[in-house]
Amino acid sequence: MSVTLARVEPSIAEAGDYIELMKPRVMSLVVFTALVGLMLAPVHVHPVIGLTALLCIAVGAGAAGALNMWYDADIDARMTRTAGRPIPRGHVTPGEAAGFGMTLAVFSVVTLGLLVNLFAAALLAFTILFYVVIYTIWLKRSTPQNIVIGGAAGALPPMIGWAAATGGVAIEPAVLFLIIFFWTPPHFWALSLYRTEDYARAGIPMLPVVAGHRETRRQILLYTLILAPLGAAPWLLGYAGMVYGIAALVIGAVMVVLALRVRAERQGHVASKQLFAFSILYLFLLFAMLLIDRMS
Amino acid sequence: MNDDRPEQGIKLTEQQSRARRNRSIAIALALGAFVVVIFLVTMVKLGGNVLTRPM
Numbered sequence: 001m002s003v004t005l006a007r008v009e010p011s012i013a014e015a016g017d018y019i020e021l022m023k024p025r026v027m028s029l030v031v032f033t034a035l036v037g038l039m040l041a042p043v044h045v046h047p048v049i050g051l052t053a054l055l056c057i058a059v060g061a062g063a064a065g066a067l068n069m070w071y072d073a074d075i076d077a078r079m080t081r082t083a084g085r086p087i088p089r090g091h092v093t094p095g096e097a098a099g100f101g102m103t104l105a106v107f108s109v110v111t112l113g114l115l116v117n118l119f120a121a122a123l124l125a126f127t128i129l130f131y132v133v134i135y136t137i138w139l140k141r142s143t144p145q146n147i148v149i150g151g152a153a154g155a156l157p158p159m160i161g162w163a164a165a166t167g168g169v170a171i172e173p174a175v176l177f178l179i180i181f182f183w184t185p186p187h188f189w190a191l192s193l194y195r196t197e198d199y200a201r202a203g204i205p206m207l208p209v210v211a212g213h214r215e216t217r218r219q220i221l222l223y224t225l226i227l228a229p230l231g232a233a234p235w236l237l238g239y240a241g242m243v244y245g246i247a248a249l250v251i252g253a254v255m256v257v258l259a260l261r262v263r264a265e266r267q268g269h270v271a272s273k274q275l276f277a278f279s280i281l282y283l284f285l286l287f288a289m290l291l292i293d294r295m296s
Numbered sequence: 297m298n299d300d301r302p303e304q305g306i307k308l309t310e311q312q313s314r315a316r317r318n319r320s321i322a323i324a325l326a327l328g329a330f331v332v333v334i335f336l337v338t339m340v341k342l343g344g345n346v347l348t349r350p351m
Contacts, residue, residue, distance in 0.1 A: 010312040015322035048340045052333055111330075115337045 011096070017086040021069050021097055022062030022104075029283070030061040030157045033180065036287045037161030037173045039294050040239070045165045049116060053164035056112035057157060059104050060124045064131040064153070066101030070094050071136050075202040081195060101132075112164070120163040127156045141203070144210040151184030152177075175233045176287075182227040183283055186220045186259060190276040193217070193262070194269035217263045220275070224259035228252030231286050244293040251282050 034057045038050055045053075069076065069087055073094045076082035086092040092100075105128050113121030135150030143149075158176035159169055192199055192206040193216060199206040208216045231252045235245025258278055261271040308316065 010306060010308055010316065011319075012311050012315045014315045014318040018319075018322070046340050048336050052337055055333065107330075111333075115334070 011092070013086065013091040013096070017091045018066075018100060020086050021066040021092060021100060023065035023068075024062075026065055026154075027058050027061045030154070031058045032284070033176070033287055034157040034161035034164075036291050036294075037158030037176060038165050039161075039291055040158075040172055040176075041162045041165035043165045050164070053112060053116045053120065053161070056108045056116070056121075057124060057160055057164075060108035060112070060128055061157070063101045063104035063108060064128045066097050066104065067128075067132045068136045070097040070101060071132070072140070073097070075141075075204060078202040079195075079198045081198055116164050117167045119167050120160055123156065123160045123163050123169075127153055127160065130156075142205065144205050144207040146205070147188040148185050151181055151188075154184060155180035171237065172234070172239050175230075175237065176290075179227070179230055179233070179286065180283070182223055182230055183279065185223040186227065186255070187276065187279040187283075189216050189220050190262065190272045190279065193272040217265070221256075221259045221263045224255050228256050231282075234290060240290055240293045241296075244289050247289050248286055251285055254278065255282055 031054055035054055038045065038053065069085055072082075073087040076085050077088035082088065087094055087097055105125075109121050109125045109128070112124055131150070131153035135146065135153055139146040139150050155177045158180070159173040162173035163169060189207055192208050193213060196206070196208040196213070200209045207219065228249070229252065231248040232245045234240035235242060235248065255275075255278065258271065258275040262275050265271040
């Protein structure tokens with residue numbers, strides 16, 4: 001399927017198409033993890049400033065999503081999972097998506113810098129650049145380690161939230177960064193196990209396409225074994241309570257059990273789908289428990 | 297130059313017209329929200345006694 005670069009007649013795109021460009025589900029996860037980073041900071045932030053920071057982070061994440069959809073329009077059209085996106089569907093042209101993304105990126109970074117602080121703005125700018133240039137343009141199409149390294153972009157929002165409150169970084173948000181960083185490979189490789197043909201058709205060198213399912217299942221288990229105790233690190237380092245720590249270990253153990261089932265699976269993708277679904281719940285629960293622990 | 301020719305412009309279909317109106321409303325709301333955010337943050341940063349400052 002070809003993708004038009006220039007529009008020859010007026011657009012039929014509605015606001016909903018542009019919102020879809022921003023990947024709202026990814027945005028919500030970004031905002032939530034940034035909120036936890038902001039709330040964990042040992043500094044009182046005025047609610048208006050805090051909400052402004054979260055809004056800028058959300059828009060910045062949306063900008064990165066739109067720019068990703070701009071660059072990946074060609075492969076999105078070739079994948080079943082993404083063929084319904086606004087650009088392959090013909091509602092938005094790649095140029096319109098690029099302009100939209102660039103505008104949001106600039107506005108979100110400048111607004112965060114002017115209204116909150118420059119360090120948080122610089123970190124947001126770095127995050128957007130990393131996701132668009134390092135991950136989308138470079139890594140995604142060139143290495144099976146694409147989502148491992150590129151996952152750093154998704155792991156940065158808690159640090160941006162902390163930076164919005166304190167103007168700097170510390171070990172606490174760095175641990176949250178590491179949790180999301182080690183969560184990303186099992187999450188995306190579980191998905192790619194049952195979408196291998198889709199990725200292969202688009203020419204994306206995801207690990208199952210390049211190294212096969214057996215190796216992917218092995219690496220999913222390895223990363224999950226690192227992730228499970230890491231989830232309890234906030235308790236072990238002393239900035240979360242024991243209830244959080246034990247709960248984190250319990251849900252981490254569930255992740256390990258699911259990863260073991262993925263490792264043992266020979267046919268079908270039931271275990272992969274279960275791991276993928278639970279991984280989303282795992283991250284949400286972990287950060288929600290941190291937030292509850294902090295607020296209590 | 298012949299000024300007697302009737303003007304030819306782009307005629308929007310109903311779908312295109314509806315979509316443009318939808319986008320315009322969304323842009324207006326986004327700009328309005330931006331103005332509100334700037335105003336609120338300005339009030340917070342200026343502090344509570346900004347109206348009672350010595351002239």
